[in-house]
Amino acid sequence: MRKYIALALAVLLAACAKAPAPVAEVTLTYASPYPPGHPFSQADSDWMKHVEQASQGRIAFRPYWSGSLLSSDMSMVEIRHGLADIGLITPIYARGGAHMLRAQSGFYGGVQSIGDQVAVYDCLAAKFPEFGQELQGLHVLAVQGGNFPGVLTRSKPVRTLADLKGLRLRAQSDAIDVLRDLGADPVNMPMGEVYSALAKGVIDGVVAPADTIKSLHFAEVAHHFTSLRFSRGAYPARAMSDAAWRRLPSDLQALLLASKPVWEAALNRQLLKAEQAGIDFARDHKVEMIALPASEQARFDELYNRYALTQARRLPAYGMQGEPVLAEAQRLIRAGARPCATQPTGVLK
Structure with a gap:
């Protein structure tokens, strides 16, 4: 009798247990030089949660914070070479190869808001091929403005x-x-x-x-x-390596592109909150x-x-x-x- 009761309890517990989480089709590494509590990182985490949900679990992320995988001044090179699939890039601090991206950040005299910074950058990048040339090997997933220094x-x-x-x-x-x-x-x-x-x-x-x-x-x-x-002006601040990009099916590529405004809105929200x-x-x-x-x-x-x-x-x-x-x-x-x-x-x- 005790065996039957134990078996019944085991069946009941199995029925009540949560269904196993779906196994991700793709796990992407994400790297940042900032700690997880920094406003940039909080926005990054918001974006990762959005993508995981929007992809219905097909995409998962493995983050590396606090410079454990990525530096500040060499981040563009490091992402290009696959140190991480996606990362925070800082072309305004790059030691070379980002002359236009550095200079253009000073062309925004009179700009009034973070949203305006990003809008101007997007228009400039669409019109002038030099922006894309300096970003060769990278797919920009978010452009970042910032609180005025x-x-x-x-x-x-x-x-x-x-x-x-x-x-x-x-x-x-x-x-x-x-x-x-x-x-x-x-x-x-x-x-x-x-x-x-x-x-x-x-x-x-x-x-x-x-x-x-x-x-x-x-x-x-x-x-x-x-x-x-x-x-100050905006600059491309989150990017994915071309090699990692090409590993994705086209519908997941489309999802990442569509999530660009989500990431930028999260950055905007966190930056204004952090300023206050x-x-x-x-x-x-x-x-x-x-x-x-x-x-x-x-x-x-x-x-x-x-x-x-x-x-x-x-x-x-x-x-x-x-x-x-x-x-x-x-x-x-x-x-x-x-x-x-x-x-x-x-x-x-």
């Missing part, structure tokens, strides 16, 4: 542009010329190296948005944030928040746009024409930065 300094507050003189600042490539003109000593380094450089006094500050006060723990090593607005969190964190952790006078911001904007033209005129040395790209970027911004209907789309069949 200010200046975060260790010990010397920046209340006017004159206060920049003599400061060694980490800055993105589009800001280097204008900062040098104002007497600063700008250097370009991956963001992952900035905390250590600030802590050791290697640099005096960093050009970065307010979200980094919390997300990258900069409040521990810097104490003054000035809202000096840099009109950074501002709140600064207030609670005694980071001084400084508003730059409007006259100083206007002077800075004039210099920024002047040097955008200088950067555009350097590109012929690399076999590319930068001035038409700058002119088109400014035309698009004046016209309202409407999305271009040129991005490939598709649905899972």
Whole structure:
């Protein structure tokens, strides 16, 4: 009798057990230099969940965070060579081979929002073949804009542009010329190296948005944030290797292309949330928040746009024409930065 009862219980438990999860048809590796709690990584995780659900379990992901598989300055090369199937790329920090992608990020003077940054980039990439040439071997899955940077300094507050003189600042490539003109000593380094450089006094500050006060723990090593607005642009920020792409059936390729707006919306959402969190964190952790006078911001904007033209005129040395790209970027911004209907789309069949 006991045997029959045990058998009946086993049958009942088996009936109540969850059905086994579907086995993925494709498991893709994803790599990022950022930790899993960073806003970028949270957006990446949102996208991965979306793709897994939209593919009905046919695609699964194996993420590698915190630079365990991918670096910041060589990420484009590493993805091309298959270190990971998909990864966070940073052409604005690339050591070579991304001259147009770096320069164009400084052509967005007057842009008003993250959405506008992405829309302008998409239109430029569709019109100028140089963008695609520098991305050879990669399939772009998301373009990233960003919160507008200010200046975060260790010990010397920046209340006017004159206060920049003599400061060694980490800055993105589009800001280097204008900062040098104002007497600063700008250097370009991956963001992952900035905390250590600030802590050791290697640099005096960093050009970065307010979200980094919390997300990258900069409040521990810097104490003054000035809202000096840099009109940064967008850049291709998530990409898949061509080899991994070609392993996918066409309907899954179409799904990944169709998910581009999903990833970009997740990045936008996380960036805005992180910016407010950074501002709140600064207030609670005694980071001084400084508003730059409007006259100083206007002077800075004039210099920024002047040097955008200088950067555009350097590109012929690399076999590319930068001035038409700058002119088109400014035309698009004046016209309202409407999305271009040129991005490939598709649905899972």
